[in-house]
Amino acid sequence: MNWAFLQGLLSGVNKYSTAFGRMWLSVVFLFRLMVFVVAAEKVWGDEQKDFSCNTIQPGCHNVCYDFYFPVSHVRLWALQLIFVTCPSLLVVMHVAYREDRERKYRAKHGEGCGRLYSDTGKKRGGLWWTYILTLIFKMVVDSVFVFLLYYMYEGYNFPALIKCKEDPCPNVVDCFIARPTEKRIFTIFMVVTSLVCVILSLLEIFYLVGKRCCECEIGRAASVPHRHVGNCREDGTQRPAGTHPARSSG
Template identity: 65%
Template sequence: MNWAVYEALLTGVNKYSTAFGRLWLSLVFIFRILVYLLTVGRVWGDEQRDFDCDTHQPGCTNVCYDHYFPVSHARLWALQLILVTCPSLLVVMHVAYREDRERKRREKLGENCSQLYLDTGKKRGGLWWTYLLSLIIKASIDSVFLYIFHRLYENYVLPRLVKCNITPCPNVVHCYISKPTEKNLLSIFMLSTTALCILLNIVEVIYLVGKKCTKHVATPRVKEVGVRSIETTSGSEASSFLRSGRTVFNGTNCKPPVIKITASVEDETETLAYP
């Protein structure tokens, strides 16, 4: 498995993440992926070979091992790390889609054409929802894997000795798990970092939603203040603005419709001319 590919792809996510998102990404790479690569292979590499049972009955050891280790910790963690990092790629893909739209627009209408997005990496509109969705998916994936570990391995702890009486074992057989203390310590570490990542995702969701709500609450107040300032403008100032012939336009198009505001000086009556 080439983790360098995922690292190269996810490094670009830092540009579009909040401080909580950058902290989450650092936690995933340093305390989860790096620890997984350096330790899990050594600790779990001999789990089946060193699973000893006090019997020589053919097939008994394999059946007991499959019963107590239905899925390997190492393979579950590898699958979890792949799935939990994939939602971050949604943000990169969405930004790439925005940049591609801008490029096609410039090719069609010219380099001096107005932009569709002031900043393609700004979390506004659809990109904000994509980023929020990626956080929810990441937290959900980690939560599901925590539940799977709990169901497969009760209390997330591996015992030193297990008793097995499954066919073809002739009677109750004692089996011994290799390096149970080391495996338990590593399991607790990996599960703790998973829980911390879930907490960071939840905090970031609350931060984004709270910031969005605060912005929507503040926007009507700003508009109200602007309207009041216009209403308090004196008549001579308003007439001066009208006589200046200023242009109001929508900058989303290269050739926007123009509304030109003029004033008739002869009869002192103001008129609007629409080209």
């Protein structure tokens, strides 16, 4: 897995993020991505090889392991990290799309024609919605993976002894997990950091929505008393009636 690509992707979107977004990036980098790369595989190692049962019945060991570990924790967390980081690429792509539109507009109408966007990286119009949707998606992904981990393993506990009676085991056999306490601590840590990311994304949504509402209210209050109410511009002010600016909300 090329984690350097994800690091570069998140670093690129950092300049378009709010304070809450930068905190989210720090948590993902330091407490999820780096800890996963450095410690996850060492904690689990070859978990199927370390999983032992007190029987020599062919197939019993594999069946019992698959019953208790239907999905590897390491692969599950890798999939989770990919799903929560890749939506940031949409923000970068949207900004690149705006910059391309701005370049084509200025090339067509000249340098003195004004601008389509006051700031191509400013979260207004379509970019605002793209950013909000990526936050919602990341919240949903983290919540779903935390629930799946809890559901598949009946909580975040790793008992040292497991009773297995799956076919083709001849009877109820005892199976043992290597380093259960270490695995439990690491799992709880990853779950807690996922929940912290969910909270940060939720706070960022509240912040962006609240800021947008305040800007629209300030724009209405600053406009002339007798006016035709139009839509909010990208900068949050109120658009006077009868005007048709060249700016786009894309």
